[in-house]
Amino acid sequence: MELQDPKMNGDLPVGAVGYRQEHEGFLPSHNPAPGRKPTEFMDFEGKTSFGMSVFNLSNAIMGSGILGLAYAMAHTGVIFFLILLLCIALLSSYSIHLLLTCAGVVGIRAYEQLGQRALGPVGKVVAAMVICLHNVGAMSSYLFIIKSELPLVIGTFLNMEPERGWFLNGNLLIIMVSVLIILPLALMRHLGYLGYTSGLSLTCMLFFLISVIYKFHISCDVGHNETATESKSPPVLPSQGLNRSCEAQMFIVDSQMFYTVPIMAFAFVCHPEVLPIYTELCRPSKHRMQAVANVSIGAMFCMYALTATFGYLTFYSSVEAEMLHMYSQKDLLILCVRLAVLLAVTLTVPVVLFPIRRALQQLLFPSKAFSWPRHVAIAVILLILVNVLVIYVPTIRDIFGVIGSTSAPSLIFILPSVFYLRIVPSEVEPLSSLPKIQALCFGVLGVLFMVVSLGFMVFNWATGRSHVSGH
Template sequence: MLSMKKAEMGRFNISPDEDSSSYSSNSDFNYSYPTKQAALKSHYADVDPENQNFLLESNLGKKKYETDFHPGTTSFGMSVFNLSNAIVGSGILGLSYAMANTGIALFIILLTFVSIFSLYSVHLLLKTANEGGSLLYEQLGHKAFGLVGKLAASGSITMQNIGAMSSYLFIVKYELPLVIKALMNIEDETGLWYLNGDYLVLLVSLVLILPLSLLRNLGYLGYTSGLSLLCMMFFLIVVICKKFQIPCPLGIAMAINETMNSTVTQPTTFSPDWAFNKTEVDTCTPHYFIFNSQTVYAVPILTFSFVCHPAILPIYEELKGRSRRRMMNVSKISFFAMFLMYLLAALFGYLTFYGRVESELLHTYSVVMKNDILLLIVRLAVLMAVTLTVPVVVFPIRSSITHLLCATKDFSWWRHSLITVSILAFTNLLVIFVPTIRDIFGFIGASAAAMLIFILPSAFYIKLVKKESMKSLQKIGALFFLISGIVVMVGSMTLIILDWMHNASVGGH
């Protein structure tokens, strides 16, 4: 979601070299998801300060820098705000689509389980950080499984960030043409290049995103997560209000007519995802349990929407009066708030359009309500937030690639620029050639998000927490969680690939 995971993002952590006790403020940053305050000033010590006695016992004989730490300075309330920023993202725009393909009751069940499991994985991650003596996700992976663990953590975070970037650029692709049409009062868009979403994505990437992404530090961009959260709250309010302004039969009829006209007159433009579940065309009755070919995307969309785990440890380190219990309270409040926000956005979006919800909810309104000032303001706000967020997400990807390939080399503007351009070029190709944002949500949610929520925290916990035996209830629970994550990832990926193959065989999405 606007991860936002997601923008989800103003959140990142400065990563020290594995074997170094000092950190250079002039070196290129190594980010996971940034936190709002920790983004620009923290030096993440490779420690857990929760219990000094425990540190003295478990780290006896270690070098001083391995047990030193700096006190947190971020208040409880600001930590809740930061974590909420890390959770909410572009995934919120796909939740109504998920509900339209699961039904209200099944969606609530899935949403509840995913949120609880995500919170449980935060518990595992914090306890592992205590035991493993590291507040960096990648270093926990290295301590648990060596280079393989570090690559798994780094690769999952990078994939999640690429998914977040792609989802943001998809929003530009969907929404910017509508904003231009509304501002210029254009009715017939045939042949106008500046209303082609693919061209606009490339233009925005070159003119706005690339210059900002080439900066060596984020500056004010580190604060865009707050803007993202405000945009999503504004979006939620508008979704609730529009439910009472759009009559259901009128909304569906207009949507069908608009889709048919668009298909006849503009076959090369974006085609909405109204095609499934046609039995709902003549009804406005909500469904509570739905199973169809698109139901498989529900769990990946939900997992994509709840990924915030790379931000947990940076926020934990900056928390004032730091303790694991205090951080869990921060997590519980943040997850509960996002649970309510997600549920309301999905419910009111679904109850407005029922089976006609697109994979990107905001775009659905363009079919029914044209030239609506409130929706235009929402689109402008979301576009501004995602455009400023993309450069933030470029930083952790570039830093991860740099540290994997050129960790011992000095900074080079040529290498810096080449990696940045390559990341943006790859992401633009995904946005241009991947049919819908649903596929991004589905694939990343089933792979990287499942790794970050289910598999890695439980695997790190089992490996690093030595004081609990494998027969203990905690270890058995973690093992069950690990197995569940593998089942979710393999099962979701298999079903999504089968759906892609089926769509390809019948002529595309």
Template sequence: MELQKMANGHHELGPEKTNVEERFDDLENMAEVDQFLPHKTDGRREAQFTDFVGKTSFGMSIFNLSNAIIGSGILGLAYAMSNTGIILFLILLLFIAILSAYSIHLLLKSAGVVGIRAYEQLGFRAFGQAGKILAGCIITVHNIGAMSSYLFIVKIELPYVIAGLMGQDDKSSGEWFLNGNYLIIIVSLCFILPLALMRHLGYLGYTSGFSLSCMVFFLISVIYKKFVIECPLFNGNSNHTSMPAVYNLHNDTCKAEYVTLTPQAAYTIPILAFAFVCHPEVLPIYTELKNPTKKRMQNVANISIGAMFIMYLLTAVFGYLTFYDQVGEELLKSYSTTDTLMLCVRLAVLVAVTLTVPVVLFPIRRAIQQLLFPDKPFHWARHIIIALCLLFLVNLLVIFVPDIRDIFGVIGATSAPSLIFILPGIFYIRIVPEEQEPMKSRPKIMALMFTALGIIFMITSISFIVLEWMTGESKGVRGH
């Protein structure tokens, strides 16, 4: 009966639901069958989303997707460049950007066949409940990693900000309010948890644009600092912010490498993959797009990825050329805490990542509810308990994981290739009908090769990271 109403054009969300966030909430509570179109397509006519009419402009959609792409990964790019050299890094960055755009093409093509608006529902359409569970689990793991990376930045940078505001040269004086482990617990309870307990937030929680503005400010400051900071030689000390630099313009420390490979290069591709993941947000943004077509949304994706490619490249180049092989795993660690401009940058980045954590938490909670309580109505107790458990788990990870590079590496080597390479490829192969594209057709073969590339990339990255852990060469070689 419900499908018949949808087919007749009478399916409505209710006159009282005028807010975008409320409409998203209605859509999340629809029955599984309502996620699909009430009619079949022949593969030649692009399916249309019937949930509601999108009203987001082309420009705002670019803005939203750009905010979904950019994140904490930008802080690890200069370190990645120091381990590969400028030319090799540029090739790898361009390679990952192009593959990310292609994987979005596969997602949009799959969604266009069946009219599904969520990543998890594509998994359901392709492989039934098992596919939905797989996609939901991978998204959950990835978003937990993203939350951990954001809180790790709080753990690293907030003590330096407090010390700078108090006029101290470093954070090693021993006071409890300069202990990063205590600070992330305080920030989680006082700022993140209240926002995470809101009932309505929706996928598109980045619409204020504040996070992107902070990162633009960060990039401008990194470029500026390249021209005012002399080449540093830190005598092998890993804490750049607490020791005065000893300058030596003729030392090899200040020499840029164009192509090189260090033991830490195993983290480069995972960091790049982590930095470009936006795929769970693509279909919701597609649904909200005014006059949605595959070509129009692909243009949104291409422009967004292109803009982030330029921003990532500039950040990596100027960050690397400021500190060379002394650059920290997290770029802000390399700058002085007594510098007023960089203190403002730290504050901006901290506010941006803190406000982003609850936005990342919402899709995890939604996935958990769909997997464990698919037929249960909304309940405040369950809503709150899931948020508390997630924040508790993420705080434990941040407290006990010694290095943000490990978060970037592990998540970038597991969930990121799954979301970028493997799932879009297998969804495309399963969903696009053979009458339209036989298995031996060029698009299907390319999708199969794309999936195989993701599997190879995952196995290789994990193997190199584990090997690098076992050899113990990671930090002693370069002073990090």
């Protein structure tokens, strides 16, 4: 795994040597510079194949954000949406390039450790808190899906309307699921075996995409939760929305668009998982891992584009931020999709909770030995917090919007650019060099993205326009 560069003669600074070594192949583990601790990028030799690494990173990218992409298209138009989605995919790939370059310079494999190397202890705290915020948002989105879909599934089996039984109350059901299923799994000390659920999650989302394409024949005149074949009354056009006809819009700009771009950003966040996957990659190199990232992002772009396009062309402007809720309760195929998605998100919540607890323990109790009371207390507090958020936040769109406007630009744009500017030696790339100017512009773009999106969302909430689309 060691590649020696005969041109390394000590003329460059230590950081510059590391930068050169990464571009030549991989970090060496022998003959370090005098007085320098040997750089080790990996704790063990990676054995994961290229294909399996693509599968793992695709699972890290894929999430509940896919359910909101048709809503995003409804408020941007087909062409504008696809352009924005492509731009975010390309920017996400460039962001991973920055992370891999920084990792090659300093030889570490964790997002928080890059933060510490770039900005000291404050950087580690900021990176850990942003990751915690993003994972809390992901947990909230998963529980919101349970809240909205589980009553429909149970009501279908019992042939009851969701409003007719206390046991069909969504808020009560998420508390029950959290206590009876999620909490016991989250209390386990090691959740490694739950990694198998990542394959289940991706399979469920593929099933969801196939079902959306198959149900494309549904009439756009259909109202909420009713298919054309089930409706016995004359079709009624949606009473709310931008487009009241069955005509697809190509370009739309409205106040709701500032929810939709964060939804797209939220759907591409995978950056905290990139470096761990890099360490496990067989024959690791920066170019090989960048190829893994590009293939994964490209595959998810195609999946997202198809889901959004067919979902939007099915329901047009009446589509909701949680698209599954648009389909009939009585449709057997959609019932199977709901069950699959519910199973996937329920089993994924403990996996998402685990890194939050680990980050909090490292920040608050870095020198403390493992303690079961603390282990349990953190899990219980996190679940209580997330349940409260899901109960009182009116729609999943708000969760996607807020998290996509804060943690997503931080993880994709701001932090990688800051890491690059601080870690890559100025002797190799001066601040006036093109790569660092690009990184600086990239970070500024992320700050503008965050400020504008949050500003418009706050404005919508303050003026009462957040419900203009009926969600």
